[in-house]
Amino acid sequence: MTEALSGSTAVADFDEVPSHHDVDPWASTAPGRGRAPVMTKTDWFSELISRAAEIRHASVPRPYWPQRQGRGVSVDGSTARDARRDFARIVGDFEENGYLVEHFGEECVDDRNELPDASALIERRLGIPDLWPLAPETWDEDTFYGLIEVFHDLVSRPRMRDPHTWNNCGWHHSEFHNGPARILYRAKVNELLREAATEYELASEGEDLGRLVAVTDEARSQLVHQVLSESPPDVTADVRHAIALYRSRDASPESKRSAIFNLGRVLEERRALIKDQLGKDEGALFEIANRFDLRHRRADQRGEYDEAFLDWIFWWYLGTVELTNELIRARSRADG
Secondary structure (H helix, E strand, O other): OOOOOOOOHHHHHHHHOOOOOOEOOOOOOOOOOOOOEOOOHHHHHHHHHHOHHHOOOOOOOOOOHHHHOOOOOOOOOOHHHHHHHHHHHHHHHHHHOOOOHHHHOOOOOOOOOOOOOHHHHHHHHHOOOOOOOOOHHHOOHHHHHHHHHHHHHHOOEEEEEEEEOHHHOEEEEEEEEHHHHHHHHHHHHHHHHHHOOOOEEEOOOOOOOOOEEEOOOHHHHHHHHHHHHHOOHHHHHHHHHHHHHHHEOOOOHHHHHHHHHHHHHHHHHOHHHHHHHHHHHHHHHHHHHHHEOOOOOOOOOEOOOOHHHHHHHHHHHHHHHHHHHHHHHHHHHHHO
């Protein structure tokens, strides 16, 4: 609760609740009904979970006077620099709550062993030295985005923490699990990236999970989710690879062509199904891909066209993959 809820009121209320069932000797009850049971910690927490939808998300304070007057936003006027400092604060919060202990270790007054070299650990992954402690004012764009991806793979949530009171040592964390930590990390970092108006977000599923990908609109994001989660096992690898190729941060026209090729291969394998549903019109689905420089790379194909054409074909093919997924599910239900 100290992580999930803003302020200390909820935790203080929880601490005052008894751990075990008891009765309130001062409770007023109807005649013959006995004394009313007192809510326990389990009851209190169960009610909190059941009413989670009523809890509002914490928000940053409304702009103060200097911000409303266009001052105080950034020392150098750069929103990019602000985003980097905000990211460093996010990582600092994760570190404070023990989310980096599994890889970085944590200091203890009773332990004389040296901690792992966090800077060297990051360098092995990213190839850039001296990045810990974080110094956002020194990062270029590639370093900033690289660190976002690296820390996604480093965070791991401790399930246990124990106080070490000797010499004010502090909390010691243990039993780590990276799944919930990465979900929380993606949520916080993606919110930061949206506020900074960047064109990228951390992928929450697929072959490129935890990597920065190009942002698209909600409808197409939902299409990607449906295709990734509902494609049959025999085509899952091709679909995942196609989506990763297309939405990568440095996607080139060639990688987009490769993505279309992978989706086209899935549709070719389902051509009989499409023909069964569309009849003679199924050939129209493949005509553009065959006449343009997308799959077969023949001399008679057209190759000079705007990159927006690749985007159109990719989403068209991905939508058709989803359509054929639904046709397969419908046929399975009919047969079953």
